[in-house]
Amino acid sequence: MPFRELTKRIFLGKSRDPLDPRIFHQLSLVAFLAWVGLGADGLSSSAYGPEEAFLALGNHTHLAVFLAVATALTVILISGSYAQLIELFPSGGGGYLVATHLLGETAGLVSGAALLIDYVLTISTSCAAGVAALCSFFGAVSPSRQLAYAAVSVVVLVLLNVRGVRESIQVLLPIFLAFLFTHVAILLFGVFRHVGAFPELVAQTARETRSTWVELGAWGTVMLLLKAFSLGGGTYTGIEAVSNGLQILREPRVRTGKRTMAYMAISLSFTAGGLILCYLLANVRKGEGATLNAALYQILSRELFGAGGVSAAFVFVLLVSEGLLLFVAAQSSFLAGPRVLANMAIDSWVPHRFSLLSERLVTQNGVLLMGAAAIAMLVYARGSIHVLVLMYSINVFLTFTLSQLGMCVHWWKVRRTDRTWWRRFAVNGAGLSISVTILIVSTALKFREGAWMTVVITGALVALCLAIRQHYNSVRLLMRRADDVLMTLPKPKPTDSGVLRKASAPVPSNTPTAVFLVSGFNGLGIHSLLQVQKYFPRYFANAVFLSVGVVDSAKFKGSSEVEHLTRETEQDLAKYVDFAEGLGMHAESNFSIGTDLLDEIVELCHKVKEKYDRPVFFTSKLIFPNENLANRLLHNQTPFAVQRRLQFEGLQTVILPIQVTV
Numbered sequence: 053m054p055f056r057e058l059t060k061r062i063f064l065g066k067s068r069d070p071l072d073p074r075i076f077h078q079l080s081l082v083a084f085l086a087w088v089g090l091g092a093d094g095l096s097s098s099a100y101g102p103e104e105a106f107l108a109l110g111n112h113t114h115l116a117v118f119l120a121v122a123t124a125l126t127v128i129l130i131s132g133s134y135a136q137l138i139e140l141f142p143s144g145g146g147g148y149l150v151a152t153h154l155l156g157e158t159a160g161l162v163s164g165a166a167l168l169i170d171y172v173l174t175i176s177t178s179c180a181a182g183v184a185a186l187c188s189f190f191g192a193v194s195p196s197r198q199l200a201y202a203a204v205s206v207v208v209l210v211l212l213n214v215r216g217v218r219e220s221i222q223v224l225l226p227i228f229l230a231f232l233f234t235h236v237a238i239l240l241f242g243v244f245r246h247v248g249a250f251p252e253l254v255a256q257t258a259r260e261t262r263s264t265w266v267e268l269g270a271w272g273t274v275m276l277l278l279k280a281f282s283l284g285g286g287t288y289t290g291i292e293a294v295s296n297g298l299q300i301l302r303e304p305r306v307r308t309g310k311r312t313m314a315y316m317a318i319s320l321s322f323t324a325g326g327l328i329l330c331y332l333l334a335n336v337r338k339g340e341g342a343t344l345n346a347a348l349y350q351i352l353s354r355e356l357f358g359a360g361g362v363s364a365a366f367v368f369v370l371l372v373s374e375g376l377l378l379f380v381a382a383q384s385s386f387l388a389g390p391r392v393l394a395n396m397a398i399d400s401w402v403p404h405r406f407s408l409l410s411e412r413l414v415t416q417n418g419v420l421l422m423g424a425a426a427i428a429m430l431v432y433a434r435g436s437i438h439v440l441v442l443m444y445s446i447n448v449f450l451t452f453t454l455s456q457l458g459m460c461v462h463w464w465k466v467r468r469t470d471r472t473w474w475r476r477f478a479v480n481g482a483g484l485s486i487s488v489t490i491l492i493v494s495t496a497l498k499f500r501e502g503a504w505m506t507v508v509i510t511g512a513l514v515a516l517c518l519a520i521r522q523h524y525n526s527v528r529l530l531m532r533r534a535d536d537v538l539m540t541l542p543k544p545k546p547t548d549s550g551v552l553r554k555a556s557a558p559v560p561s562n563t564p565t566a567v568f569l570v571s572g573f574n575g576l577g578i579h580s581l582l583q584v585q586k587y588f589p590r591y592f593a594n595a596v597f598l599s600v601g602v603v604d605s606a607k608f609k610g611s612s613e614v615e616h617l618t619r620e621t622e623q624d625l626a627k628y629v630d631f632a633e634g635l636g637m638h639a640e641s642n643f644s645i646g647t648d649l650l651d652e653i654v655e656l657c658h659k660v661k662e663k664y665d666r667p668v669f670f671t672s673k674l675i676f677p678n679e680n681l682a683n684r685l686l687h688n689q690t691p692f693a694v695q696r697r698l699q700f701e702g703l704q705t706v707i708l709p710i711q712v713t714v
Contacts, residue, residue: 087312087315087316087319088225088228088380092228092290092377092380092381092383092384093174093178093289093290093293093381093384093385093388094127094288094289094290094291094293094316094320095228095231095232095290095316095319095320095323095377095381096178096290096374096377096378096380096381097286097287097288097289097290097320097324097381098235098287098320098323098324098327098345099181099185099343099345099374099375099377099378100181100286100343100437100441101284101285101286101287101288101289101324102123102284102287102324102327102328102331102344103327103343103344103345104283104284104286105119105123105280105281105283105284105287105328106119106280106284106328106331106332106344107338107344108276108279108280108283108284109276109280110276112260112264112276113331113332114256114257114260114261114264114332115257115260115261115264115273115276115277115280116328116329116331116332117253117254117257117329117332118277119277119280119281119284119328120325120326120328120329120332121325122277122281123281123284123287123321123324123325123328124321124322124324124325125321126281126288126486127287127288127291127317127320127321127324127325128317128321129479129482129483129486130288130291130452130483130486130487131291131313131314131316131317131320132313132317132479132483133456133459133479133480133482133483134291134292134294134295134313134455135309135310135313135314136459136476136479136480137150137295137455137459138294138295138306138309138310138313139306139310140459140462141153141295142305142306142309147163147164147167147292147295147451147452147454147455148160148163148164148167148392148395148396149395150163150454150455150458150459151163151164151454151455151458152164152399153458154458154459154461154462155454155457155458155461157399159454159458160399161396161401161514161517161518162450162454162510162514163450163451163454163455164392164395164396164401164517165510165513165514165517166447166448166450166451166510167292167389167392167447167451168389168392168393168396168513169444169447169506169509169510169513170289170444170447170448170451171385171388171389171392171422172385172389172422172425172426172429173426173429173440173443173444173447173506174289174290174381174382174384174385174444175206175209175382175385175386175389175422175423175426176202176206176426176427176429176430176433176440177437177440177441177444178378178379178381178382178385179202179203179205179206179209179378179379179382179426179430180198180199180202180430180433180435180436180437180440181375181378181437182202182205182375182376182377182378182379182382183198183201183202183205183375183435184198184375184437185371185372185374185375185378186372186375186376187201195434195435195436196435198435199430199431199434199435202430202435203427203430203431205379205382206382206423206426206427206430207423207427209379209382209383209386209423210386210419210420210422210423212383213383213386213387213419214416214419214420227373227376227377227379227380228377228380230369230373230376231373231374231376231377232319234366234369234370234373235323235370235373235374236322236323238349238352238353238356238366238370239322239323239326239327239330240326241352241355241356242326242329242330242333242334242348242352243326243329243330243333245333245352245355245356246333246334249333253332253333261273264276278489278493279493279497281490282489282490282493282494282497283494283497285448285449285490285494286441287320287324288448288452288490289444289448290381290384291316291320292388292448292451292452292455293384293385293387293388294309294312294313294316295309327344327345327348330348330352331344331348334348334351334352336348336351345371345374346367346371349366349367349370349371350363350367353366353367353370382426385422386419386422386423389418389422390406390417390418390419390421390422391418393406393418393421393422394406394418396517399521400520400521400524400525401517401520401521402517402520403520403685403686404686405417406418406421429443439502442498442501442502442503443502443503443505443506444506446491446494446495446498446499446503446506446507447506447510449487449490449491449494450491452483452487452491453484453487453488453491456480456481456483456484456487457484459476459480460477460480460481460484463476463477463480464477520686523686524686527674559593559594559638561663561664561665562664562665562666563593563594563638563664563666564591564592564593564594564666564668565592565594565595565596565660565664565666565667565668566581566584566588566592566594566595566596566667566668566670567595567596567597567598567657567660567667567668567669567670568580568581568584568595568596568597568598568628568670568671569598569599569653569657569669569670569671569691569694570597570598570599570624570625570628571599571600572599572624573623573624573625573627573628576672576710577597577628577672578631579672579708579710580670580671580672580708581595581628581631581632581635583708584670584708585635592637592668593637593638594637594638594639594664595632595637595638595639595640596639596640596641596642596660596664596667597625597628597629597632597639597640597641597642598641598642598643598653598656598657598660599621599624599625599641599643600621600643600644600645600652600653600656601617601618601620601621601643601644601645617645618645621643621645622643625641625642625643626641628641629641642656642659642660643656644656653694654694654697654698657669657694657698657703658701658703661703667703667704668704668705668706669694669698669703669704669705669706670705670706670707670708671691671694671695671705671706671707671708672691672707672708672709672710673691673692673707673708673709673710674710675709675710691707692707695707
């Protein structure tokens with residue numbers, strides 16, 4: 053095996069066949085694994101969200117009862133509203149597709165850009181927080197070293213994800229289960245341990261609420277609760293991940309997605325609400341160098357096991373599982389983020405290469421970009437968790453707001469045809485109200501502290517996407533004009549017998565053969581054929597058309613999509629063969645279906661070389677007046693890569709220039 057292939061096999065694993073009808077079942081996730089892979093983001097927010105909310109109450113900790121109930125109900129409400137979104141958009145895409153289809157492309161772009169920045173910051177924050185939690189058990193570690201460890205953890209997660217979705221989740225599954233079981237146990241104990249004090253707690257809460265009402269006034273009390281509720285908004289991050297990643301769920305996707313949302317809602321509402329309530333019941337106070345969660349676990353573990361080694365060991369397991377779960381949360385962003393990027397690539401907001409799948413059938417380019425961006429964010433914030441949390445406090449609720457608004461608009465439009473519209477409208481309307489409230493309060497409170505940087509980065513990304521879309525639209529318009537001219541050329545006239553004039557069937561193997569590498573039946577392919585006849589008159593009597601049906605993220609949704617791609621590729625090649633035969637040439641075609649365009653096309657070229665002794669391979673490349681880095685990023689460089697590969701192996705390759713003036 054060549055060294056290059058051996059290296060890929062070791063680090064990335066064996067290639068997968070997208071034509072295998074069992075592959076979608078093998079790679080798709082049942083609700084439980086989807087809960088692990090996509091729901092960990094929300095569950096891990098219990099490491100910092102409830103603490104932020106509780107601390108914002110200051111000395112008025114008795115209000116935590118209302119805060120715990122509000123937090124749990126909000127999780128359930130937002131999850132329910134996203135379950136309705138899953139029903140309406142079963143193909144996935146989440147907030148990006150909702151905003152695009154229901155509010156317009158501009159709203160969709162803003163939502164998609166906000167989601168991408170949010171996922172990048174989730175990776176950065178989770179890895180930084182996870183490293184900080186783990187380092188606390190092994191003595192003092194310098195900030196620079198923690199930053200290095202966080203960057204290394206991002207690289208490890210990138211390697212896991214380019215190997216495949218299921219593989220990455222299976223590695224992280226034990227961490228998720230350890231967190232779930234230990235935290236459910238300690239929180240249940242924390243609640244039931246003090247169940248006898250509930251009557252007194254209710255009475256004390258009523259007394260102190262009246263006291264606060266007198267001290268701060270009605271408006272002041274409401275604003276204090278609203279501030280605490282909004283500052284704990286990090287608790288709700290990650291809820292949208294399931295709707296974004298529906299493509300990787302097992303059929304029936306809607307049922308699997310709604311079940312996953314139910315698992316997430318139950319686990320997150322219990323954990324977040326339970327933590328806030330236990331803070332109050334156990335009278336937890338913020339300690340030097342320790343989180344509220346750590347202080348709570350120490351108190352409850354001593355009550356459960358008594359002072360000693362068992363209690364310390366249990367606290368160790370609780371905090372380590374909490375720290376490691378943050379890496380699982382980063383993993384969920386590696387699942388959902390690249391899929392949002394792929395959807396935006398299909399719509400030409402970002403370079404088209406981000407919609408391609410690797411040999412392992414994952415959006416590898418998106419995974420690599422997310423990893424690189426996360427490391428850049430870590431370096432910018434110098435690994436500071438506080439700075440990172442401030443930066444991503446706005447975008448998630450911007451996306452929530454656009455998604456809920458889009459759903460409300462939809463239910464209002466179908467109110468005359470859908471009898472249940474009012475109930476669905478009420479759910480999304482409530483979600484919209486909460487999202488707008490948290491967005492406004494979070495922006496007002498955190499903007500000057502550092503959240504402004506997120507606005508700047510998101511705005512810059514939106515501007516970049518607009519420029520990319522404008523470039524693609526200009527090129528597409530020019531290509532359409534070329535198609536209008538070339539696709540309307542007179543078709544070959546039928547002979548007296550009523551059939552098209554055919555060239556003689558087999559040709560000798562030493563016949564000069566023009567091999568055209570085409571993508572779909574379009575003006576570019578016809579232009580290449582006519583250019584060869586123009587510059588090599590009466591030399592090539594034999595034409596071979598080669599094409600690769602590329603399975604990208606838009607087509608990798610089921611075996612039926614791949615079958616459609618196969619039929620479409622065959623039909624396009626048949627049109628080229630008919631056109632060439634009408635010009636008096638012998639013509640034939642061959643194709644393959646795969647994810648790696650370069651490898652597939654090179655293999656097809658070798659098959660032609662085995663059949664014909666004198667082939668010359670022709671491909672086309674868009675040529676811009678001012679070739680620059682942007683053009684190279686936005687347009688496929690496959691022709692040059694193919695030329696290098698084939699010429700190195702002794703196969704003559706010619707790139708036909710197609711001039712473009714944008």
